[in-house]
Amino acid sequence: MAAAKTRKKSNVSKEELLGFYREMLLIRRFEEKAGQLYGMGQIGGFCHLYIGQEAIVVGLESNTIEGDQRITSYRDHGHMLACGMDPKGVMAELTGRIGGYSRGKGGSMHMFSNEKKFYGGNGIVGAQVPIGAGLAFANKYRGNNNVSFAYFGDGAANQGQVYETYNMASLWKLPCIFVIENNQYAMGTSLQRASSTPDLYTRGEAFGIPGEAVDGMDVLAVKAAGAKALDHCRAGNGPYILEMNTYRYRGHSMSDPAKYRTREEVQKVREERDPIDHIRDMLLTGKHSTEDDLKAIDKAIKKTVTEAADYAIASPEPELSELWTDIYAEAE
Amino acid sequence: MAINILMPALSPTMEEGNLSKWLVAEGDTVKSGDVMCEIETDKATMEFEAVDEGIIGKIVVPEGSEGVKVNAVIAVLIEEGESVDDVAEPIAASAIVTAAAEPVVAESVSAVVVEQDLPEGTTFKSTTVREAICDAMSEEMRRNPDVFLMGEEVAEYQGAYKISQGMLDEFGEKRVIDTPITEHGFTGLAVGAAFAGLSPIVEFMTWNFAMQAIDQIINSAAKTRYMSGGQMTCPIVFRGANGAAARVGAQHSHDYATWYAQVPGLKVVMPYSASDYKGLMKSAIRDPNPVVVLENEMLYGRSFDVPEIEDYTVPIGKARIWRQGDDVTIVSFGIGMQYALAAADKLAEEGISAEVIDLRSLRPMDTETVVKSVMKTNRCVTVEEGFPVASIGGHISATLMQEAFDYLDAPVINLAGKDVPMPYAANLEKLALVTTEEVISSVKSVTYR
Numbered sequence: 001m002a003a004a005k006t007r008k009k010s011n012v013s014k015e016e017l018l019g020f021y022r023e024m025l026l027i028r029r030f031e032e033k034a035g036q037l038y039g040m041g042q043i044g045g046f047c048h049l050y051i052g053q054e055a056i057v058v059g060l061e062s063n064t065i066e067g068d069q070r071i072t073s074y075r076d077h078g079h080m081l082a083c084g085m086d087p088k089g090v091m092a093e094l095t096g097r098i099g100g101y102s103r104g105k106g107g108s109m110h111m112f113s114n115e116k117k118f119y120g121g122n123g124i125v126g127a128q129v130p131i132g133a134g135l136a137f138a139n140k141y142r143g144n145n146n147v148s149f150a151y152f153g154d155g156a157a158n159q160g161q162v163y164e165t166y167n168m169a170s171l172w173k174l175p176c177i178f179v180i181e182n183n184q185y186a187m188g189t190s191l192q193r194a195s196s197t198p199d200l201y202t203r204g205e206a207f208g209i210p211g212e213a214v215d216g217m218d219v220l221a222v223k224a225a226g227a228k229a230l231d232h233c234r235a236g237n238g239p240y241i242l243e244m245n246t247y248r249y250r251g252h253s254m255s256d257p258a259k260y261r262t263r264e265e266v267q268k269v270r271e272e273r274d275p276i277d278h279i280r281d282m283l284l285t286g287k288h289s290t291e292d293d294l295k296a297i298d299k300a301i302k303k304t305v306t307e308a309a310d311y312a313i314a315s316p317e318p319e320l321s322e323l324w325t326d327i328y329a330e331a332e
Numbered sequence: 333m334a335i336n337i338l339m340p341a342l343s344p345t346m347e348e349g350n351l352s353k354w355l356v357a358e359g360d361t362v363k364s365g366d367v368m369c370e371i372e373t374d375k376a377t378m379e380f381e382a383v384d385e386g387i388i389g390k391i392v393v394p395e396g397s398e399g400v401k402v403n404a405v406i407a408v409l410i411e412e413g414e415s416v417d418d419v420a421e422p423i424a425a426s427a428i429v430t431a432a433a434e435p436v437v438a439e440s441v442s443a444v445v446v447e448q449d450l451p452e453g454t455t456f457k458s459t460t461v462r463e464a465i466c467d468a469m470s471e472e473m474r475r476n477p478d479v480f481l482m483g484e485e486v487a488e489y490q491g492a493y494k495i496s497q498g499m500l501d502e503f504g505e506k507r508v509i510d511t512p513i514t515e516h517g518f519t520g521l522a523v524g525a526a527f528a529g530l531s532p533i534v535e536f537m538t539w540n541f542a543m544q545a546i547d548q549i550i551n552s553a554a555k556t557r558y559m560s561g562g563q564m565t566c567p568i569v570f571r572g573a574n575g576a577a578a579r580v581g582a583q584h585s586h587d588y589a590t591w592y593a594q595v596p597g598l599k600v601v602m603p604y605s606a607s608d609y610k611g612l613m614k615s616a617i618r619d620p621n622p623v624v625v626l627e628n629e630m631l632y633g634r635s636f637d638v639p640e641i642e643d644y645t646v647p648i649g650k651a652r653i654w655r656q657g658d659d660v661t662i663v664s665f666g667i668g669m670q671y672a673l674a675a676a677d678k679l680a681e682e683g684i685s686a687e688v689i690d691l692r693s694l695r696p697m698d699t700e701t702v703v704k705s706v707m708k709t710n711r712c713v714t715v716e717e718g719f720p721v722a723s724i725g726g727h728i729s730a731t732l733m734q735e736a737f738d739y740l741d742a743p744v745i746n747l748a749g750k751d752v753p754m755p756y757a758a759n760l761e762k763l764a765l766v767t768t769e770e771v772i773s774s775v776k777s778v779t780y781r
């Protein structure tokens with residue numbers, strides 16, 4: 001049961017590399033656009049960007065099957081795009097318009113999709129973790145083969161309910177993958193200043209949950225680790241912990257003065273570990289693609305994102321009567 | 333194609349800012365992620381990064397400019413081979429349809445008609461609510477070495493809302509303590525420290541997150557004095573931002589006024605002005621009981637006159653009459669006072685004289701002052717931002733029924749937030765909150781105008 005660090009890579013085809021490149025780039029460009037729209041006052045409130053962490057959701061989603069569920073925190077745009085939700089609907093929720101996934105009522109932190117089995121978008125640090133286990137409980141209850149992904153941050157890893165959940169998930173052998181997105185900071189607090197032990201993937205040991213540290217900037221490593229964890233869960237062995245070592249390039253939210261780290265620290269990660277550059281290099285050096293091929297992809301993605309932004313601004317605000325709808329479900 | 337770089341909004345509440353410094357010059361090439369300039373908001377100085385690649389063609393707003401409106405063109409980015417002159421008119425920022433945040437609350441203009449009982453010759457200093465809270469905590473920490481502050485981001489980050497700015501420097505890490513994100517844990521821990529005789533101040537980044545910790549606040553802090561037959565003491569302050577801010581959605585906008593006001597063993601204050609923040613916070617820290625201080629983010633940057641009196645305190649449990657009047661009593665507290673005072677100003681113009689009472693404390697509540705006032709005006713409107721069911725206003729109405737029934741000339745109207753989770757959309761959020769117009773029309777209704 002000893003937790004082990006692995007950095008194994010899978011054999012990948014050109015198509016797969018291109019797929020990863022496209023999906024990660026879509027998230028990056030989408031988030032840059034969201035940042036821009038926030039600056040223009042089109043998006044209000046809190047807006048937490050996923051830039052830098054793209055490889056995690058893209059790598060993990062590449063192994064999922066129909067019916068698998070996912071839930072995460074407020075830093076949720078990347079998860080939604082990676083599970084196939086429509087960029088237009090996500091962006092229109094960011095601008096608070098009727099065309100958004102929550103009809104403008106949820107905002108950046110609170111979006112959902114029944115169709116894609118995306119359960120939010122939770123604004124309360126740690127609260128998504130037991131809910132994620134509950135989704136897994138339903139899978140086990142129904143006897144289907146599905147697995148639920150509960151994503152949370154390094155800061156959230158200190159919430160008590162995480163450990164209550166670990167115990168139950170292991171006790172009842174729930175098919176749940178706990179994905180710790182360790183981006184090194186919880187707001188302005190570094191992991192070292194908040195955690196008595198730095199290796200978050202080992203924190204399931206006391207409950208008998210295997211854990212693994214993964215290079216979360218390497219989409220291939222993420223995919224390989226995810227495959228192993230999914231096998232473990234689908235075989236009925238209970239939960240699994242994946243600690244993704246990653247980095248957030250931008251501030252915690254839009255209003256973060258970011259005095260807790262140096263510009264050099266951020267720049268170094270961007271230059272040396274960027275998940276998109278990594279795949280880009282593989283595509284070019286492996287002679288899978290030419291610069292022109294990739295330029296064409298960049299252009300297509302830019303277009304998708306621009307269309308999403310245009311839609312998000314053109315979509316009207318909700319009717320005022322919407323204030324009073326959706327509070328209760330009607331009995332069937 | 334040239335791209336206009338616009339003054340960004342860098343926080344949910346920002347409408348303008350200062351462009352303190354340009355880190356790039358005209359002719360410089362920038363790529364996504366490069367810091368272009370430093371912008372000062374009401375909360376912090378932030379670096380503004382480039383999103384697009386290009387060459388800085390023109391700097392439109394020079395460094396050192398103050399009060400630059402969000403969305404104003406601050407520079408123009410051009411492509412290689414382009415010149416700014418190619419750009420006939422800077423692409424208008426007006427091309428952007430702004431649904432941008434209009435201020436959720438209007439500036440209060442209401443003059444304080446009624447002064448508090450202050451010594452003759454008292455001078456005042458304009459102070460923000462943010463500074464008043466920081467001053468109160470710092471003064472008490474200087475006075476009593478057993479007082480300490482703990483919470484998320486209170487120390488090195490200087491407070492998520494910059495309330496504890498400078499306190500780590502002054503008091504050191506023993507007394508200004510950053511906690512992990514573990515509200516239930518650190519709240520219980522602080523209660524234990526209080527049982528052992530220390531005087532903790534626990535900051536919740538916002539009260540929404542105290543729902544993780546509410547068991548320790550109520551079951552441990554509030555009830556132990558009674559359960560121990562008077563042996564145990566729990567001198568602790570729980571404080572932080574409460575209620576709606578601006579477009580932060582349902583999970584971050586809850587007003588807990590009535591939740592805590594219901595609990596015997598707790599004291600609860602919800603101030604409006606900076607002087608009351610200061611005076612009540614100091615009283616709360618000195619109180620031998622657990623005190624809940626419900627602050628408001630929208631008020632943090634607002635300035636009020638604070639008496640320049642050494643050791644200024646305000647007693648917990650006393651309402652304040654802000655404005656005397658004869659026709660109607662408007663009762664409010666916290667940010668609700670904003671609407672109450674603005675409405676009173678407008679009503680005065682129409683010849684309706686409103687008495688405005690700020691409860692300040694919700695537990696114990698000074699209903700005596702309210703009853704006395706209603707005996708004079710015979711009409712009452714209550715104003716709060718929280719939900720309407722089982723509200724503070726409902727409790728005031730019940731009290732008036734019992735103690736001033738024969739004096740009422742109209743049913744009391746309770747204004748509250750709408751009975752829905754807080755929506756994100758700008759137009760719906762506005763509709764969900766109490767407005768000055770609602771106060772005015774309610775007053776007209778109870779005065780039959």
Ligand SMILES: Cc1ncc(C[n+]2csc(CCOP(=O)(O)OP(=O)(O)O)c2C)c(N)n1
Pocket residue numbers: 073075123124125126152153154155156157181183185186187252484513515537541544
């Ligand atoms: C219960 C609770 N406490 C505090 C907050 C305020 N808050 C929002 S995000 C955050 C930091 C979380 O950091 P982490 O879990 O590492 O996730 P990241 O933001 O890095 O993705 C804090 C303290 C909250 N939303 N909920």
Ligand SMILES: [Mg+2]
Pocket residue numbers: 153154155181182183184185186187
């Ligand atoms: Mg983090």
